[in-house]
Amino acid sequence: MKKVYIKTFGCQMNEHDTVKMLLILAGEGYLETGSMEEADLMLFNTCTIREKAHHKAISEIGRAVQLKGLRSDITIGVCGCVAQQEGAGLRKRYPMIDIIFGPDRILALPELLMRVRSGGTADALDLIDDRSNYRFMDKVPAEGCAPISAFVLAMKGCNCSCSYCIVPSVRGREISRPADEIVEEVGALARAGSREVTLLGQNVSAYRSGDGRRGEGLAGLIRRIAGETEIERIRFTSPHPLFINDELIGEFADNEKLCPHIHLPVQAGSDKVLKSMKRGYTRDLFIERASKLRESRSGMSITTDLIVGFPGESGRDFEDTLNMMRRVGFDSAFAFKYSPRPGTWAAEGMCDDVPTDAKERRLSELLALQRSMSRDRNEALVGTIGDVLAVGTDRMRKGFITGRRADNRIVHFAGNPSIIGDIVPVRINGANDNSLNGELCHDGEEVQRS
Numbered sequence: 134m135k136k137v138y139i140k141t142f143g144c145q146m147n148e149h150d151t152v153k154m155l156l157i158l159a160g161e162g163y164l165e166t167g168s169m170e171e172a173d174l175m176l177f178n179t180c181t182i183r184e185k186a187h188h189k190a191i192s193e194i195g196r197a198v199q200l201k202g203l204r205s206d207i208t209i210g211v212c213g214c215v216a217q218q219e220g221a222g223l224r225k226r227y228p229m230i231d232i233i234f235g236p237d238r239i240l241a242l243p244e245l246l247m248r249v250r251s252g253g254t255a256d257a258l259d260l261i262d263d264r265s266n267y268r269f270m271d272k273v274p275a276e277g278c279a280p281i282s283a284f285v286l287a288m289k290g291c292n293c294s295c296s297y298c299i300v301p302s303v304r305g306r307e308i309s310r311p312a313d314e315i316v317e318e319v320g321a322l323a324r325a326g327s328r329e330v331t332l333l334g335q336n337v338s339a340y341r342s343g344d345g346r347r348g349e350g351l352a353g354l355i356r357r358i359a360g361e362t363e364i365e366r367i368r369f370t371s372p373h374p375l376f377i378n379d380e381l382i383g384e385f386a387d388n389e390k391l392c393p394h395i396h397l398p399v400q401a402g403s404d405k406v407l408k409s410m411k412r413g414y415t416r417d418l419f420i421e422r423a424s425k426l427r428e429s430r431s432g433m434s435i436t437t438d439l440i441v442g443f444p445g446e447s448g449r450d451f452e453d454t455l456n457m458m459r460r461v462g463f464d465s466a467f468a469f470k471y472s473p474r475p476g477t478w479a480a481e482g483m484c485d486d487v488p489t490d491a492k493e494r495r496l497s498e499l500l501a502l503q504r505s506m507s508r509d510r511n512e513a514l515v516g517t518i519g520d521v522l523a524v525g526t527d528r529m530r531k532g533f534i535t536g537r538r539a540d541n542r543i544v545h546f547a548g549n550p551s552i553i554g555d556i557v558p559v560r561i562n563g564a565n566d567n568s569l570n571g572e573l574c575h576d577g578e579e580v581q582r583s
């Protein structure tokens with residue numbers, strides 16, 4: 134069998150694309166390997182969301198190209214968002230790259246490999262913006278091979294025009310996947326052993342089962358999945374705050390299978406900065422949606438993304454962000470220093486005027502605030518019991534299991550690996566900044582969940 138090494142950068146969408154590519158490649162006689170040295174085919178599924186991610190991908194590709202200098206029979210492919218952004222120009226820097234293809238052209242992989250086998254290079258870089266021409270990959274793993282927690286593509290692309298964001302230009306316009314296809318895939322995954330699915334989309338909250346604005350939205354899709362499949366937990370990522378409507382909030386209240394967690398990127402807490410980011414909402418609107426979400430379900434967890442040092446962000450604007458974080462009380466947050474991305478409105482039309490050291494100071498202040506809020510919220514859970522999906526053994530401690538609560542918190546607890554894949558009641562007895570410790574509730578013990 135031939136061997137493929139895939140290195141994946143970036144978001145869950147890329148992770149999911151990698152899973153799908155491995156399924157396609159299995160059909161072409163490739164087996165996955167974790168070692169670059171023994172690979173016949175090396176693929177780099179890249180991310181360009183921030184400058185740092187872009188550099189990381191480029192330097193890994195550089196390593197592969199060096200290896201190819203020693204072993205010319207290796208095929209090198211670059212896909213994902215750097216491939217889409219840089220296109221065939223990437224080969225100017227690295228002439229040894231054989232294949233360059235974008236996220237919309239994953240299904241072309243077998244054909245691209247064939248072209249390389251018959252000599253030369255192969256590229257597939259067109260974005261597909263027309264629903265009738267777009268085909269979502271629907272291969273699912275065989276029975277018994279499905280991941281405990283699986284990703285399912287609900288839509289692709291993004292029609293927003295946030296001024297800092299490169300995603301619309303590398304992932305194209307929004308296209309929603311037909312609901313029947315999604316329900317079918319979730320059903321198949323559940324039959325093959327998955328317990329939890331996460332519906333994916335760059336702006337998943339804009340999902341529409343029909344053309345344009347027609348058809349059911351995300352709430353309707355979730356209702357169908359809950360009613361028509363055996364899957365026990367449903368999640369989605371990432372939504373845009375503007376698209377969080379009462380119907381979706383109501384779904385959190387009414388649908389037990391929809392996990393009480395939402396990752397809702399806010400980006401900033403100052404109206405001035407939100408406006409120049411072109412986010413389309415105000416700080417008050419975000420706070421109102423977040424509090425409605427919190428009220429919809431007990432134990433609801435809200436996590437977010439934040440950018441510090443956006444062009445024009447003053448010390449006062451940054452204070453507004455910290456205050457907004459306190460008001461919402463995020464359960465956890467990812468935060469990033471702003472970096473200009475080519476072709477975006479902010480990079481072309483605004484000056485990256487917040488000095489690096491100010492960005493760094495703001496980032497560490499923000500992270501310290503979030504750390505203490507996360508710890509407080511985690512500590513408040515000590516003594517409560519929640520259902521935990523056991524996902525694997527704890528890499529740090531022998532005899533321990535790592536699991537995920539419905540609110541998305543990671544829990545470590547002593548247990549036998551035979552429970553992996555089960556949903557079990559766990560009492561929380563310790564809190565860390567980013568995870569919880571717990572103990573399995575024993576058989577026959579009265580379990581009263583909080």
Ligand code: 5AD
Nearest residue numbers: 297298398438439440469470471472
């Ligand atoms: N600079 C810094 N952070 C960014 N993000 C997106 N674009 C940029 C940028 N140009 C962050 C946002 C987004 C997350 C995935 O990455 O917070 O939600």
Ligand code: SF4
Nearest residue numbers: 143144180181182214
């Ligand atoms: Fe990175 Fe965005 Fe592409 Fe995901 S969609 S891989 S985060 S650039």
